Amino acid sequence: MTSVSVRDLSLNFGAVTVLDKLNLDIDHGEFLVLLGSSGCGKSTLLNCIAGLLDVSDGQIFIKDRNVTWEEPKDRGIGMVFQSYALYPQMTVERNLSFGLQVAKIPQPEIDKRVKRAAAILQIEALLKRKPSELSGGQRQRVAIGRALVRDVDVFLFDEPLSNLDAKLRSELRVEIKRLHQSLKNTMIYVTHDQIEALTLADRIAVMKSGVIQQLADPMTIYNAPENLFVAGFIGSPSMNFFRGDVEAKDGRSFVRVDGVAFDVTAYPARTKLQPGQKVVLGLRPEHVRVDEASEGHEMHQAVVDIEEPMGADNLLWLRLAGQSMSVRIAGQRRYPPGSTVRLSFDMAVASIFDAVSENRL
Amino acid sequence: MDNMFASNNTLTAYEKETRRIEAGPSGRKPRRRLSRRNIIVYGTLIVVALYYLLPLYVMIVTSLKGMPEIRVGNIFAPPLEITFEPWVKAWAEACTGLNCDGLSRGFWNSVRITVPSVIISIAVASVNGYALANWRFKGAELFFTILVVGAFIPYQVMIYPIVIVLREMGVYGTLTGLVIVHTIFGMPILTLLFRNYFAGLPEELFKAARVDGAGFWTIYFKIMLPMSLPIFVVAMILQVTGIWNDFLFGVVFTRPEYYPMTVQLNNIVNSVQGVKEYNVNMAATILTGAVPLVVYFVSGRLFVRGIAAGAVKG
Amino acid sequence: MTALTRGSVRPNQWLRNLNAKIASIPMILTAVVIFLGGTIWTVVYSFTNSKLLPRLSFVGLDQYERLWAAPRWIISIQNLAVYGFFSLVFSLVIGFVLAALMDQKIRFENTFRTIMLYPFALSFIVTGLVWQWLLNPQFGIQSIVRSLGWTSFSFDPLYDADIVIYGILIAALWQGTGLVMCLMLAGLRGIDEDIWKAARVDGIPMWKTYVLIIIPMMRGVFITTLVIIASGIVKVYDLVVAQTSGGPGIASEVPAKYVYDYMFQAQNLGQGFAASTMMLITVAIIIVPWAYLEFGGGRKRG
Numbered sequence: 002m003t004s005v006s007v008r009d010l011s012l013n014f015g016a017v018t019v020l021d022k023l024n025l026d027i028d029h030g031e032f033l034v035l036l037g038s039s040g041c042g043k044s045t046l047l048n049c050i051a052g053l054l055d056v057s058d059g060q061i062f063i064k065d066r067n068v069t070w071e072e073p074k075d076r077g078i079g080m081v082f083q084s085y086a087l088y089p090q091m092t093v094e095r096n097l098s099f100g101l102q103v104a105k106i107p108q109p110e111i112d113k114r115v116k117r118a119a120a121i122l123q124i125e126a127l128l129k130r131k132p133s134e135l136s137g138g139q140r141q142r143v144a145i146g147r148a149l150v151r152d153v154d155v156f157l158f159d160e161p162l163s164n165l166d167a168k169l170r171s172e173l174r175v176e177i178k179r180l181h182q183s184l185k186n187t188m189i190y191v192t193h194d195q196i197e198a199l200t201l202a203d204r205i206a207v208m209k210s211g212v213i214q215q216l217a218d219p220m221t222i223y224n225a226p227e228n229l230f231v232a233g234f235i236g237s238p239s240m241n242f243f244r245g246d247v248e249a250k251d252g253r254s255f256v257r258v259d260g261v262a263f264d265v266t267a268y269p270a271r272t273k274l275q276p277g278q279k280v281v282l283g284l285r286p287e288h289v290r291v292d293e294a295s296e297g298h299e300m301h302q303a304v305v306d307i308e309e310p311m312g313a314d315n316l317l318w319l320r321l322a323g324q325s326m327s328v329r330i331a332g333q334r335r336y337p338p339g340s341t342v343r344l345s346f347d348m349a350v351a352s353i354f355d356a357v358s359e360n361r362l
Numbered sequence: 363m364d365n366m367f368a369s370n371n372t373l374t375a376y377e378k379e380t381r382r383i384e385a386g387p388s389g390r391k392p393r394r395r396l397s398r399r400n401i402i403v404y405g406t407l408i409v410v411a412l413y414y415l416l417p418l419y420v421m422i423v424t425s426l427k428g429m430p431e432i433r434v435g436n437i438f439a440p441p442l443e444i445t446f447e448p449w450v451k452a453w454a455e456a457c458t459g460l461n462c463d464g465l466s467r468g469f470w471n472s473v474r475i476t477v478p479s480v481i482i483s484i485a486v487a488s489v490n491g492y493a494l495a496n497w498r499f500k501g502a503e504l505f506f507t508i509l510v511v512g513a514f515i516p517y518q519v520m521i522y523p524i525v526i527v528l529r530e531m532g533v534y535g536t537l538t539g540l541v542i543v544h545t546i547f548g549m550p551i552l553t554l555l556f557r558n559y560f561a562g563l564p565e566e567l568f569k570a571a572r573v574d575g576a577g578f579w580t581i582y583f584k585i586m587l588p589m590s591l592p593i594f595v596v597a598m599i600l601q602v603t604g605i606w607n608d609f610l611f612g613v614v615f616t617r618p619e620y621y622p623m624t625v626q627l628n629n630i631v632n633s634v635q636g637v638k639e640y641n642v643n644m645a646a647t648i649l650t651g652a653v654p655l656v657v658y659f660v661s662g663r664l665f666v667r668g669i670a671a672g673a674v675k676g
Numbered sequence: 677m678t679a680l681t682r683g684s685v686r687p688n689q690w691l692r693n694l695n696a697k698i699a700s701i702p703m704i705l706t707a708v709v710i711f712l713g714g715t716i717w718t719v720v721y722s723f724t725n726s727k728l729l730p731r732l733s734f735v736g737l738d739q740y741e742r743l744w745a746a747p748r749w750i751i752s753i754q755n756l757a758v759y760g761f762f763s764l765v766f767s768l769v770i771g772f773v774l775a776a777l778m779d780q781k782i783r784f785e786n787t788f789r790t791i792m793l794y795p796f797a798l799s800f801i802v803t804g805l806v807w808q809w810l811l812n813p814q815f816g817i818q819s820i821v822r823s824l825g826w827t828s829f830s831f832d833p834l835y836d837a838d839i840v841i842y843g844i845l846i847a848a849l850w851q852g853t854g855l856v857m858c859l860m861l862a863g864l865r866g867i868d869e870d871i872w873k874a875a876r877v878d879g880i881p882m883w884k885t886y887v888l889i890i891i892p893m894m895r896g897v898f899i900t901t902l903v904i905i906a907s908g909i910v911k912v913y914d915l916v917v918a919q920t921s922g923g924p925g926i927a928s929e930v931p932a933k934y935v936y937d938y939m940f941q942a943q944n945l946g947q948g949f950a951a952s953t954m955m956l957i958t959v960a961i962i963i964v965p966w967a968y969l970e971f972g973g974g975r976k977r978g
Contacts, residue, residue, distance in 0.1 A: 514963050
């Protein structure tokens with residue numbers, strides 16, 4: 002059963018197309034993250050689902066009910082905003098209950114719901130305070146509470162953690178995950194932060210210029226990006242890309258880049274790589290082995306340019322095949338600049354894209 | 363999660379899967395152009411706009427009619443016979459007391475008042491605002507507070523002492539005296555405007571210039587001035603309209619031969635002698651309002667910014 | 677924060693930051709001599725019996741007693757109160773409603789704003805004269821309505837002592853509401869758009885959102901606007917001079933005009949000083965509580 006279904010959704014502002022024939026089905030209880038850089042249409046899509054923006058074309062279903070023309074309040078959604086959007090002159094309690102009172106829900110029921118939400122979010126002690134007397138994290142809890150009391154099936158989050166500092170962000174991230182596990186609501190979560198996306202999501206929809214580039218679970222997105230954009234967008238530091246040509250020799254396949262031949266025989270290609278084909282080979286920094294003798298893998302020599310020790314990890318910037326690449330190794334292994342290292346690659350987890358279509362091969 | 367692996371090829375699948383639209387609401391929510399909301403919003407705004415435009419329209423129409431037509435007709439009716447005679451008369455022949463050389467004298471007086479007043483008041487206030495924003499010294503904030511609070515004191519309270527000061531300086535009744543008065547009363551708002559603007563510029567810029575060895579005036583002329591053209595334009599709009607429209611100071615601090623346009627206009631229209639020539643009066647009124655109106659229509663958004671700046675608090 | 681000391685020898689305290697001090701001389705002179713000194717001077721001389729020239733012969737509160745016994749002053753004060761009350765109420769209400777309408781993502785917003793604000797660019801003299809003409813009973817609105825068949829229609833505020841102040845009010849609102857609208861619109865635009873979205877998701881009707889959420893959030897804008905309008909009201913002078921010259925009779929006199937007439941025409945300086953001191957007190961009553969709320973008394977606003 003789908004909880005939210007977006008069908009052929011288009012949105013234009015005048016001549017500008019923001020969303021183009023977009024389709025998306027979200028299962029009941031699923032945590033879906035819309036991920037992309039600013040201007041990719043992710044917030045626009047969320048606002049369309051919420052009913053805050055009128056769509057130009059297509060339909061939206063929530064719980065199998067066509068809500069395309071419904072007002073936001075009638076769609077069975079709750080929404081949490083980046084700027085919290087709490088009503089500043091009202092106490093926390095009134096912030097939570099105001100919408101319910103306007104909807105003429107009986108007072109005992111309102112009290113019950115506010116109490117429950119406050120208990121879940123641990124904000125009971127703050128109920129009499131005004132938003133200005135709360136910290137950022139507390140405010141965002143109240144904002145979540147306001148969605149919670151609406152007793153709805155679908156929660157929409159519009160970059161809820163972006164206004165918080167790094168420490169609070171990771172705390173609240175865990176809390177949102179816990180909330181999802183206990184409530185089992187459908188949640189749609191917009192963010193530009195890939196860590197949030199990877200940690201929270203059941204599935205991630207990576208968006209670019211109004212089009213979903215890939216919709217998959219986090220591990221698939223990370224390990225098997227569908228195209229060059231997704232590959233480059235996810236992961237920090239980003240994937241190393243090598244542009245080259247496919248060569249076949251002695252039953253083995255190679256990608257030749259500026260004199261260096263990468264043996265890609267082990268790569269699980271969907272379609273056979275054609276000799277002469279122009280491709281982009283993508284290697285994540287942690288999928289490169291440094292100075293580890295391993296059978297069957299050829300070794301490439303490279304010189305360390307810069308070393309960035311980060312505690313748990315150590316990031317090496319090397320030069321290979323005429324370009325700079327990053328390699329992630331364990332923190333205690335140190336290589337001063339200038340040292341020579343021997344690299345081997347795990348092609349089973351590499352990615353190869355067609356250089357023209359930029360799609361995964 | 364059963365879709366974990368199935369989703370690998372979602373993109374292509376989704377691209378092809380088009381006709382998923384079911385019966386029922388689809389696409390843009392139908393909205394009648396003439397919804398009740400639109401009728402209320404635009405209806406009100408149009409009525410209000412007409413109310414605002416009406417006086418301007420009546421002014422123009424009246425000024426283009428001959429007196430006989432005005433006597434029999436309707437002030438809203440467009441002129442049957444357009445005549446520019448009232449304009450000529452207002453500009454060159456209308457009488458105030460014994461002088462019958464029209465508004466032109468007042469116009470040139472206003473120009474001679476406005477130009478130096480605007481230049482001097484802005485020069486003084488911009489340097490002052492710069493000193494307050496970047497070269498704070500002990501006591502500066504106190505004087506500045508007095509200045510800003512002073513902006514709220516009714517002019518009537520300070521007029522007579524200023525008369526005495528100007529008389530002592532020997533410039534009471536002259537254009538110089540009036541320029542000084544405009545500079546004084548323009549100072550609170552302009553200083554505030556410039557102080558806030560300069561304080562909003564990145565402080566690093568100022569510090570970097572200091573480190574490079576630049577002094578007070580070098581930084582002002584070489585760094586601050588080139589960066590603050592917009593605020594100078596805002597200040598100019600504010601001052602040109604404000605000084606041009608002034609009446610009280612013109613009446614108090616100048617002799618009749620130096621009366622600015624507003625004072626002369628009032629004397630022409632409200633003079634008790636002679637037959638009232640409404641068409642000439644309206645032509646004179648438009649002529650007096652023309653300068654600030656031109657400034658307003660040309661400057662557009664900057665004018666709004668100017669008055670908004672006038673409304674900000676320190 | 678003052679200038680960094682140059683070299684190792686600490687230069688003379690007074691010479692530090694000398695240029696900034698020189699640049700501030702006009703401000704210091706204005707603030708101290710004109711604003712502070714002038715105000716004190718006027719207040720002091722309001723206790724003297726100065727006539728043609730200021731003289732320091734004190735007569736206690738005589739001038740004030742005479743002032744409050746003068747029918748013309750009483751009328752001026754009444755006019756100011758009526759004019760002040762209605763222009764505050766109307767310009768705030770109309771200004772806010774217009775701003776709210778302008779905030780409905782309308783087309784031609786710039787055109788509407790240009791039209792509503794242009795009177796503000798005009799001189800009060802121009803405004804006064806135009807409305808004098810429009811309200812002229814012989815040719816203006818009254819005669820138009822009568823010529824349409826309603827022959828008993830009467831609307832000649834400028835010639836009716838009982839309602840003349842409302843005639844001035846109409847002109848003042850025409851000139852000033854555009855400004856209030858602009859200030860309010862800027863305030864509305866400053867409100868986080870997410871608040872509107874949250875209210876829509878909560879299902880709060882638009883008017884309720886305005887009344888219960890948006891207006892309380894705009895408290896600061898309202899107060900600032902109020903102070904701006906109020907200090908303008910006390911100063912009202914040109915408009916009355918142009919529109920009615922205080923007439924008919926003394927029916928539309930206002931305090932500012934009283935001051936001018938006594939200082940420069942009736943040659944009774946003491947009365948002028950006393951009246952202007954009363955104006956100062958009126959402004960102080962408006963400004964002091966505002967300044968206290970805004971700048972003193974702690975920052976406990978939400």
